Amino acid sequence: MSGYPVAIRVGNLSKAYPVYSGPLDLALDLLSRKRDRQLQWALKNVSFEVSRGEVIGVVGRNGAGKSTLLKILAGTLDRTEGEVEVRGRISAILELGTGFHGEYTGRRNIFMGGMCLGMSKAEVRKKLDWIIDFSELGPFIDRPFKTYSSGMQQRLTFAVATSVEPEILIIDEALSVGDVLFQEKCSARIREIAGGGATVILVSHALQSIYDLCDTAMLLSEGRLVEKDVPRKIGYAYERLLAEEKARRPVSVSLKGGPWSGNGTAQVIDIAFIDRSGSPVSTLAHGENYEVRCRCRIGRDFSGLSLGYRIQKPSGQIVYGTSTQTQGLSITGRTGETIEARFSFPCMLNHGAYVLGAGVAEVFAGGHFHVLHYLRDHAFEVAGAAAFQGDVDLRSAVTNVLKCTEERPAADSGRA
Known part of the structure; x- marks a missing residue:
């Protein structure tokens, strides 16, 4: 300030x-x-x-x-x-x-x-x-x-x-x-x-x-x-510090469009939203369907890998994230390969500015993992959201409106 x-x-x-x-x-x-x-x-x-x-x-x-x-x-x-x-x-x-x-x-x-x-x-x-x-x-x-x-x-x-x-x-x-x-x-x-x-x-x-x-x-x-x-x-920076302490080795980080200085194991080389025509876009329309494409270059053999992405607000608040491991998909990698993971993305986000990031991690038996590389700060915008509160439109719709009158007891017939 x-x-x-x-x-x-x-x-x-x-x-x-x-x-x-x-x-x-x-x-x-x-x-x-x-x-x-x-x-x-x-x-x-x-x-x-x-x-x-x-x-x-x-x-x-x-x-x-x-x-x-x-x-x-x-x-x-x-x-x-x-x-x-x-x-x-x-x-x-x-x-x-x-x-x-x-x-x-x-x-x-x-x-x-x-x-x-x-x-x-x-x-x-x-x-x-x-x-x-x-x-x-x-x-x-x-x-x-x-x-x-x-x-x-x-x-x-x-x-x-x-x-x-x-x-x-x-x-x-x-x-x-x-x-x-x-x-x-x-x-x-x-x-x-x-x-x-x-x-x-x-x-x-x-x-x-x-x-x-x-x-x-x-x-x-x-x-x-x-x-x-x-x-x-x-x-x-804090997530990187925790990941390095967990893995007991350096975790590389690069920014979208910036240089990368990795550790020679695996790196995310691109993350993008793809529209229906197959073109990358940085402005998304609320309610339209897109694809998130995450590309990773492999520097050595891996028996288990996970690729994923995360959407955050500019403040840092996490809106959504997923990965191949989260969705139960097992991936292997061999030296020199380029792996591309594609995720469907129906854009239900509210209008405004967001940040897209991606990561690749080595997955071990039992499901625990060590992060290898993060790709950060791919900025994008969402336009044209309908009226709703919050960050994500869950498409809740009014199905009916009922008017009920209070039931009254039947009139007394006058019998003993």
Whole structure:
């Protein structure tokens, strides 16, 4: 969000923890203050900026440094090296029930938590009804916090943290706890806060939450910032990271029309929509039939392969995907072959912009697979959709309309 004032600036941020083999090493270190101790770096040379009003997602594997970064930004953890500049009042949800006392009632914890966030007792009292209503804990609000389920604790934590109208809201996996309806309620509240001009930093393992809520995103791995970009491209990078860790080998990625630097095993060389005349098209008409053609070049022999495609919105949200493996088709490949998979595609998508991608994976006995190559970002549009809500037209039609009158009891005949 260039052109907006900077709310957070981080420069070469690093955080290290000393590693001790036992209590004796810890005691010797405290006494001698030696500086040659072994260090475990949770963050290393991380630099980025967040604009005022920006909603940024942070993704990465467990241990990537996400929670450490948020704690430093929130001021609850000291940095080892680097600079951190935060401009604005912060409200943070870092861990389940952070700052709440298990023996205190929910009501008392509201006052304690609100005052920790900078509100006066009178301000908390004004917001009390809203907090209780949002958390949906009215019948339980005077019970001890420790008797709440994890979902109930998260409800109260989120309600208190978002009641202060923060300038910067930091959320660490708050949307992963609770039922679906409350998760959507939290998402709506985050949008409301962001719409008011606040900066939001959201950590989540759920890419769909990042796609739905965030303007930008960044990927952390082993304490380092891998990439910062629009959510869809960070989703690509995260999926590639997971695929490489699963396969324990590099996974190549190329963009539609761009150069490819593969690993010599298999690569998707083209993905396209084909119309009735056999021509590739980038604008599809709603209700028309097309074919998705996915072509793959084989660099060595394979006893099992799968080719597939996926359609996403520009934000990254997945609309649809399928593959030969999903549809129960077994494919083999030999060195030098080119394989073309054709999928029927009746275009039932709503009008708008979309992105088409494809992938090829090696399939093993038992059905598990390792991705070999992704082809990304083939942009296309859909025009002329009929009136319906959502992304896909399921062709639901009105079959009948009935008018019913309430049956009335038969008139009394007057018999005894």
